[in-house]
Amino acid sequence: MANDPIHQFHIQEYFPLGQFGGMEFHFTNSAFAMGATVAIVTGFLLLATSKASLVPGRLQSVAEMAYEFVASTLRSSAGKEGMRFFPLVFSLFMFILVANFFGMFPYFMTATSQIIVTFALAMTVMLTVVVYGFMRHGFGFLGLFVPHGVPMAVVPLVSAIEVISFLSRPISLSVRLFGNMLAGHITLKVFAGFVASMASLGAIGVGGAILPLVMTVGLTALEFLVAFLQAYIFTVLTCMYLNDALHPGH
Amino acid sequence: MKAPFPPFDTQKYPSQILWYVIFFGLLYLLMKRFLVPRLSTIVEGRAARISGDMEEAQRLRVESDKALGTYEKALADARTAAHAIAQAGTDEAKAAAVKQRADIESSLSAKLEEAEARIGEIKAKALGDVGAIAEETAAAVVAALSGQQPSSDEVAAAVSSVSSK
Numbered sequence: 001m002a003n004d005p006i007h008q009f010h011i012q013e014y015f016p017l018g019q020f021g022g023m024e025f026h027f028t029n030s031a032f033a034m035g036a037t038v039a040i041v042t043g044f045l046l047l048a049t050s051k052a053s054l055v056p057g058r059l060q061s062v063a064e065m066a067y068e069f070v071a072s073t074l075r076s077s078a079g080k081e082g083m084r085f086f087p088l089v090f091s092l093f094m095f096i097l098v099a100n101f102f103g104m105f106p107y108f109m110t111a112t113s114q115i116i117v118t119f120a121l122a123m124t125v126m127l128t129v130v131v132y133g134f135m136r137h138g139f140g141f142l143g144l145f146v147p148h149g150v151p152m153a154v155v156p157l158v159s160a161i162e163v164i165s166f167l168s169r170p171i172s173l174s175v176r177l178f179g180n181m182l183a184g185h186i187t188l189k190v191f192a193g194f195v196a197s198m199a200s201l202g203a204i205g206v207g208g209a210i211l212p213l214v215m216t217v218g219l220t221a222l223e224f225l226v227a228f229l230q231a232y233i234f235t236v237l238t239c240m241y242l243n244d245a246l247h248p249g250h
Numbered sequence: 251m252k253a254p255f256p257p258f259d260t261q262k263y264p265s266q267i268l269w270y271v272i273f274f275g276l277l278y279l280l281m282k283r284f285l286v287p288r289l290s291t292i293v294e295g296r297a298a299r300i301s302g303d304m305e306e307a308q309r310l311r312v313e314s315d316k317a318l319g320t321y322e323k324a325l326a327d328a329r330t331a332a333h334a335i336a337q338a339g340t341d342e343a344k345a346a347a348v349k350q351r352a353d354i355e356s357s358l359s360a361k362l363e364e365a366e367a368r369i370g371e372i373k374a375k376a377l378g379d380v381g382a383i384a385e386e387t388a389a390a391v392v393a394a395l396s397g398q399q400p401s402s403d404e405v406a407a408a409v410s411s412v413s414s415k
Contacts, residue, residue: 009256011266023264031269038277042285049288054296067289086290087282095277116263120270182257 005189009113009182033111037099045094066094070235077239078246085242088128092121093235100181100227104220112230113181115174122173125238133245144248173237180230184223191216384409 013026048063056064070090074082096112103110111117133141145162146155194212198205253259385405392400 006256011256011259011262013262013265017265024261025268026262026265028262028265028269030266031273034269034273038273038280041277042280045285045289049285049292052288052292054299056292060292063289064293067293071293087286088278090286091274091278091281094281095274113257114266115257116266117270120267121274124274178257 005186005193008109008185008189011114029109030111030114030117033099033102033109034117036108037095037102037111040102041094041098066090073232073236074239074242077236078243081246082239082242085128088124089235089238089242092125092238093231096121096177096234097228097231100231101224103181103185104223104227110181110185112177113185115178118174118178118181119170121177121234122170125173125241126170129241129245132242133248136245137248141245141248144244169237169241173234177230177234180226184219184226188216188219188223191219381406381409381413384413 012029014029014032015027017025017027019025044059045063048059051057051060053060067090070093071083071086074086074089078085099111102108103113112121130141133144137143145159145166147158147162150158191212195209195216198209198212201208256262385402388409389400389402389405392398392405
């Protein structure tokens with residue numbers, strides 16, 4: 001069990017909630033990870049803003065940095081109007097970031113290594129874009145698929161490409177996050193497994209285990225970077241897609 | 251049957267979607283209601299406070315500049331006034347001095363004239379006396395030389411004819 005790199009992605013069902021429409025619902029380890037993520041994000045932000053001092057302390061500085069970071073990203077890609085989506089974008093960023101970091105603790109589940117969770121995150125963004133786009137612009141939102149300055153003859157072709165690219169957005173958005181987290185954790189587990197299996201071979205094995213150990217330490221640092229980077233990329237792309245909902249004629 | 255790769259196990263999807271919706275929905279609600287307003291109050295409040303303080307500083311600076319301008323103007327006015335007062339004082343003193351001098355000069359010249367008149371008088375009187383002395387002397391000289399007493403008329407005529415030459 002310990003050396004199976006796939007084991008960490010198993011969904012463990014803690015207790016059943018019942019059946020509905022032929023589907024089984026359980027409280028699982030990924031649900032626990034998501035709940036813990038939400039609790040950590042909420043607890044951190046509540047604690048950080050509890051004093052609300054003019055000169056921030058350490059916690060408050062971190063919370064303000066996160067706020068400014070997401071706010072400036074959103075403002076630069078979607079403009080001042082985009083700030084109406086700030087709670088959503090900030091929730092997404094904090095959720096993905098903390099879920100990724102949460103998975104870096106040994107024995108804890110990485111919720112973002114489940115394609116269905118990342119797909120749900122991506123669909124949250126895409127549904128917001130589509131629903132808000134139609135609410136705000138009506139059928140003018142479809143102008144998103146007809147770029148300006150394109151000759152009439154090639155409009156059908158270009159529009160078809162635009163539609164395909166729009167439909168592939170949730171897939172690329174979810175697969176990017178899922179793939180990065182999955183691959184990172186598998187690699188980490190494989191190298192850590194080398195350390196254990198080589199060390200069990202005796203004195204020479206212990207000497208030989210140093211190399212994969214160094215690799216594991218390096219990969220752990222890299223994984224922390226990836227955990228942040230993927231949360232950032234997801235946020236940036238979300239901001240760009242939200243910009244389409246605000247200004248479909250591009 | 252071999253179990254599928256865990257993330258692709260569709261059997262587990264409904265529970266995960268359900269819990270995602272519950273937890274992410276909860277996070278979004280908390281963010282929208284409490285957390286983001288709290289954070290934005292802090293961050294935007296600070297920005298507002300800073301810009302407010304800057305504005306206040308600017309306003310105070312303009313005010314102090316204005317006060318400095320007023321002060322400088324008052325100083326210049328006072329200087330001009332002082333100049334004017336000094337000038338007036340000098341002019342007055344000068345005029346008084348000139349007047350006094352003129353008074354003194356006029357009184358001096360009046361005294362001079364008086365003195366000259368007196369001298370003329372004395373001179374005339376003295377000259378008159380000289381005539382009488384000459385007549386007496388001439389009469390005495392004539393009496394001593396000729397032994398005859400000349401009449402005073404003759405002597406006076408002779409003296410005046412000599413002195414008028």
